[in-house]
Amino acid sequence: MPEPAVEIRNVVKRFAAHTAVRDLSLVVPRGTVYGLLGPNGAGKTTTIRMILNVIAPDSGTITILGQDSTSDSILDRVGYLPEERGLYRKMKVRSILRFLAELKGMSRRQADPLIDEWLERLSLKTPDKDWGAAKVDELSRGMQQKVQFIAALLHDPELVILDEPFSGLDPVNSQALQDTIVELRRRGKTVIFSTHLMDSAERMCDAVCIIANGDKVLDGALADVKAENAGRTVAVALDGAPSSEIDRIFADKSLVERVDDSNRFFEVELQPGADAQELLRAIVGSGARVKRFELVQPSLHQIFLERVGAKGVEPGISGHG
Amino acid sequence: MAKLWAVIKREYIERVRTKWFIIATVFGPLLFAALMIVPAWLTIKTKSAADLSSTVILDATNTGLGAKVSESLRGFGSGPERVPDVRVVAPSALTEAESLATAEVMRKQRSGYLVLDQQTVAGESARYAGRHASSLTAMEAVEDAVEKTVLAYRFEAEGISAEKARELTAGRLRFRTERITDEGRGGSGAISAFFGLGIAFLLYMSIILYGQNILRGVIEEKTTRVAEVVVSSVRPETLLAGKVLGVGAVGLTQQLVWVATVVAFLTYRVQIFNVFGIPAPPFVMPGVSPGDGLLLLLFFVLGFVFYAALFAAVGAMVNSDQEAQQAAQPVMLMLIAAAIFIQPVTFNPTGGLATTMSWLPFSSPIIMPLRLTIINVPTTELIGSLIVLLLSCLLVVWLAARIYRVGLLMYGKRPTLRELGHWIRYA
Incomplete structure (x- = not known):
């Protein structure tokens, strides 16, 4: 078992007025796509910045790829796409990519062929037009996003950290980004991305961590997270109209907390501690014919709302998660 | 690094x-x-631009000083042969001559006039009035011409020849610091x-x-x-x-x-x-x-x-x-x-x-x-x-x-x- 891609232990970061990250510990296994989820102002960006040693934690330790995050050249093996994206406006695209590659420890000779390869792959260099020779100013917003994306991946990093990568992307670029993330994982790279879009996280992540108000709410492999949070919602479908007996069972407050009644289809939320088997027995005992009885896996979206909803977003906090 | x-x-x-x-x-x-x-180029330009030949010299000295000043102003005109005119006036008629000259300057017939009188001979003062009054180079030239002529005149009065006088006054001290x-x-x-x-x-x-x-x-x-x-x-x-x-x-x-x-x-x-x-x-x-x-x-x-x-x-x-x-x-x-x-x-x-x-x-x-x-x-x-x-x-x-x-x-x-x-x- 290789050392994890990222290991955060008891990290705390306070700003003047509030605590951005409170005693956070998490482990990102190698070769996974890891989602850092949370509402705005939860501490996502602060956590990411601490992983990248852009800001220092007040206490706690962070290890990247087995090395301390403050050690000298470890960041050369990490690619980063910040939430707030920008480039030097007056620089030529090729020079800026070369510069950012040099900052990652690449030589010009190593970088140049890769830059062309990437420009071609993202159709910034076609037989008609080479945008690499253009100034950043002349590029459209979408093209600039592509350039930033190249900058994050050019040095073939083992760990890629993307802060809200989908925000501001059009559907085409969004799909391209998703494909790239999948491809990176296939090549054994680790990808961490933060988002508040639960469906993209659910589709792509192997593991997630939900944070809110600087606290970790839950973390783990996506399947485990779902399993742990499953078990209280049951989907029931009956053959024929429900009898009054069924109505009585669903009204039993010792068993059922709430029912979404769609006549023949019911979404039943059990009381905490109630056993789904008991519900099934009661329904069968009433003589009804059961067409479907299923413990529903909640969506990440539901888990998020349920677990974070109560804590909510601290009022008055804005800016970067 | x-x-x-x-x-x-x-x-x-x-x-x-x-x-x-x-x-x-x-x-x-x-x-x-x-x-x-x-600035160097402009100095040279303005030197030739300020035409002093249309200045009139009002000579009330009774000594012919005006003609000599006029002669030493040769070259400050539109052509090398042109020199300022000289009007010899009696000291009593000087005021009248001056107002006449002023009128001429205003009518653009003259660019200005230079007054030489007894005080000039005494080495005390001379006066210029006219259009070139604020041209530094022109005024420096006029002042230089009057000063040298008066000096030469006074040397001559002491019995030193014009030649000798020029020789004596030609020296110019240069001050250098190191x-x-x-x-x-x-x-x-x-x-x-x-x-x-x-x-x-x-x-x-x-x-x-x-x-x-x-x-x-x-x-x-x-x-x-x-x-x-x-x-x-x-x-x-x-x-x-x-x-x-x-x-x-x-x-x-x-x-x-x-x-x-x-x-x-x-x-x-x-x-x-x-x-x-x-x-x-x-x-x-x-x-x-x-x-x-x-x-x-x-x-x-x-x-x-x-x-x-x-x-x-x-x-x-x-x-x-x-x-x-x-x-x-x-x-x-x-x-x-x-x-x-x-x-x-x-x-x-x-x-x-x-x-x-x-x-x-x-x-x-x-x-x-x-x-x-x-x-x-x-x-x-x-x-x-x-x-x-x-x-x-x-x-x-x-x-x-x-x-x-x-x-x-x-x-x-x-x-x-x-x-x-x-x-x-x-x-």
């Missing part, structure tokens, strides 16, 4: 490539040349003061121009948010150092080009002035010993680092150019305060003011090089001032790096002094 080099390279190349830099570097020396050539330093005699005093002023001004301009350049660079990195990508690869301290060194190198490049061009211009000034048909003004190259040159460079580099770090810290505190104007004011004030004292220090380079300003780190990078070129600064003072400057640089860079590190990723309200204290403590 490779990353620092990458940052330096980017800062340097991106600036040297701009049109602004090329224009300033090329046109700076051209401007200097123009400043030297145009510096003596530890290395021996070196160049003229006036020229080294001129040179010192030039150096001080150059340093001041470079620090202002390139300090603000750094300020704008930091703001650009903040507003475009490129800073975050960069500091995820290099430490903010490295970025700050690379910026200061890269931009400093740009300033140094420009200065070297300027100094080299000026030296070349002064070396070949005779040939250059010949092209314009102007006699080259006398000029002795100031002797700068290699040791002095090194000291100048040292003061420039340290002074630049001192101010550049401050400007970078200001840049990290603000979010827009407008805000920067305000926030940079304390830094600018220090610089301007140093510049204000350039002139008094030039006049009295050994005084208490000069000494004090050479010790203070915010003014020593400008004042010390100035004094260095004018006088021999005591070695202890020189070394002391350098040490103070160096220590201040270290302190300022340390403070700036902390402000920079925190400020670079802070958006929103500008920090108060108290918050700034927090930044410095917790960075």
Whole structure:
């Protein structure tokens, strides 16, 4: 078992007025796509910045790829796409990519062929037009996003950290980004991305961590997270109209907390501690014919709302998660 | 180290490539040349332009002085053969003649009139009235002609021949000053003061121009948010150092080009002035010993680092150019305060003011090089001032790096002094 891609232990970061990250510990296994989820102002960006040693934690330790995050050249093996994206406006695209590659420890000779390869792959260099020779100013917003994306991946990093990568992307670029993330994982790279879009996280992540108000709410492999949070919602479908007996069972407050009644289809939320088997027995005992009885896996979206909803977003906090 | 080099390279190349830099570097020396050539050229031009031949000389001396003055003004007219007319008038009729001449000048028949009377013969006064009254060269020519003629007349009255008189009055005293330093005699005093002023001004301009350049660079990195990508690869301290060194190198490049061009211009000034048909003004190259040159460079580099770090810290505190104007004011004030004292220090380079300003780190990078070129600064003072400057640089860079590190990723309200204290403590 290789050392994890990222290991955060008891990290705390306070700003003047509030605590951005409170005693956070998490482990990102190698070769996974890891989602850092949370509402705005939860501490996502602060956590990411601490992983990248852009800001220092007040206490706690962070290890990247087995090395301390403050050690000298470890960041050369990490690619980063910040939430707030920008480039030097007056620089030529090729020079800026070369510069950012040099900052990652690449030589010009190593970088140049890769830059062309990437420009071609993202159709910034076609037989008609080479945008690499253009100034950043002349590029459209979408093209600039592509350039930033190249900058994050050019040095073939083992760990890629993307802060809200989908925000501001059009559907085409969004799909391209998703494909790239999948491809990176296939090549054994680790990808961490933060988002508040639960469906993209659910589709792509192997593991997630939900944070809110600087606290970790839950973390783990996506399947485990779902399993742990499953078990209280049951989907029931009956053959024929429900009898009054069924109505009585669903009204039993010792068993059922709430029912979404769609006549023949019911979404039943059990009381905490109630056993789904008991519900099934009661329904069968009433003589009804059961067409479907299923413990529903909640969506990440539901888990998020349920677990974070109560804590909510601290009022008055804005800016970067 | 490779990353620092990458940052330096980017800062340097991106600036040297701009049109602004090329224009300033090329046109700076051209401007200097123009400043030297145009006044000389204009002097010659105006000399021939002021036509004194249409002046009328009202001679009330009864001695024929007017005719002689007229003769010595030959050449100050539209043609070499033309000389001012002379009207011999009786002293009693002078007032009337003057009002007549005034009317003629107003009607543009005459350009002016010159009054010669008994006081002129006595060597006391003469009067000119007319259109050329504010032309310095024309008036100098008239004054010179009257003075020489009167002098010759008075010599003749003492029985000295006109020939002899001219010989006696021809001499013109030239006053020259020369510096003596530890290395021996070196160049003229006036020229080294001129040179010192030039150096001080150059340093001041470079620090202002390139300090603000750094300020704008930091703001650009903040507003475009490129800073975050960069500091995820290099430490903010490295970025700050690379910026200061890269931009400093740009300033140094420009200065070297300027100094080299000026030296070349002064070396070949005779040939250059010949092209314009102007006699080259006398000029002795100031002797700068290699040791002095090194000291100048040292003061420039340290002074630049001192101010550049401050400007970078200001840049990290603000979010827009407008805000920067305000926030940079304390830094600018220090610089301007140093510049204000350039002139008094030039006049009295050994005084208490000069000494004090050479010790203070915010003014020593400008004042010390100035004094260095004018006088021999005591070695202890020189070394002391350098040490103070160096220590201040270290302190300022340390403070700036902390402000920079925190400020670079802070958006929103500008920090108060108290918050700034927090930044410095917790960075």
